[in-house]
Amino acid sequence: MDEARLKRALETLLAEPQEHPEPGSGTLLVAYRLRDRPAIPTSVPCHILRTTYDAEHPAHLLLDRRPGPDDIMVYAFLGKQRLDRVLMALAPSSSNFFQVLVDNLGQEQQGTTEIAEAGEVDPAMLQDIFSLMVVAYAERREEWELTIGGLASAAIALASPAIRRHPGRRSPDDLVALLLTEIAAHPESVTLQGLAERFSYNPTYLSGLLHEQCGRTFSQLVREQRMLRAHQLLTDTGLSVAKVAAMVGYEGTSNFHRLFRERFGETPAQARAGRSARRAAMMEAQVHDDRLREARDDQG
Structure with a gap:
């Protein structure tokens, strides 16, 4: 890492206003000097990663001394639901890490999961990953959130031996919630x-x-998610109908x-035409409002 x-x-x-994460938020990094430590909220469902940097030489780990008042603490707040889905898609089903995520997703998480220690994992490796997250967040180049999500996935995977999981079978309600999450995340490829x-x-x-529990079959639940995703793609993108059909799982x-x-x-074409009509109406309304505003300004 370039120091x-x-x-x-x-x-x-450090110069950015210190914000607090909100429910449903994506990614938020907060930095402060230890002498100015603010109150860190813990009530919003998210993953929290944190580390401390040497004020003068941030690329060096604080292994041989205690942090001082000028050293910098960085908290990374990562949207829990979205990141968990990414992690589950990447984790091998036989791994301990996957079992941690399964148990984690199968419960109602009202608080946060904070990962501050990594057991026997190489701390230098975690620090390098975290530093790349800091740089990506500060520079905010194209697709920076995807970059941070990938780096956070690597950090949490490395730290997973330090995360305790609760043994035992899941309740039917928890299992259904987990299955519906998987269906919604991968409707184009999920199978029973x-x-x-x-x-x-x-x-x-x-x-x-x-x-x-749902009053519908597995196939019906998958079809519903495919149709909802297809409708969104048709109304929010310019992709062809054939491309959209393939993306949601139809040959x-x-x-x-x-x-x-x-x-x-x-039909799909009518759904897309409706989007175009709505956009045209919105543009026409905006033009009308602009003209009224200009008229009022002229009269004033």
Whole structure:
């Protein structure tokens, strides 16, 4: 890590107004000198990573002395739900890290998960990863949030031996919540057999549990998530209908057209046309408001 670049990034963070994370927020980094330590909130569901930097030589670890008042503490607040889904998609189902995430997601998390110690993990490696997060956040180049998400995933994976997990089987409600999270995260590729293998349950049991608790079959739940994602892609992007169909898990467009019309009462092309009409109406309304404002200014 370039120490001069890291120092500039830390100074940038120190100069920024200190904000508190909000529910549903993405990524927030807060830096302060230890003599000015603020109150750090703990009531918002998120992952928290933290480390301390030497004020004069931030690339050096504070291993041989206690932190001083001028040294810099950095907290990284990472949106819990989104990051957990990314981590679960990356973690091998046989790993301890995956089991940590499964137990974590299967519970209602009202507080935070703070990872400050990494057990026997090399602290220099974690510090390098964290420093890259600091630089990415301070410089905010293109796709900086994706960069930080990837680095945070690496840091949490390295620190996972230090995270305690609660043993035991999940309750039916917790298991259903976990299954629905997986379906919503990967509707284009999720399968009942894959979920059964990943969570070590019988597929027939999972199918019956979902139908009992949700009133719909696994296939119906997957189809609903596919249609919702397709509608969003059609109305928010310029992707072709064939591309959208492929992205949500359909090899051809004929079946996709039929299911989309059954769900929304209109064809994919009509949904896209509706978006264009709404945008045109909004632009026309904006022009009208601008003209009224100009007229009032002229009269004034």
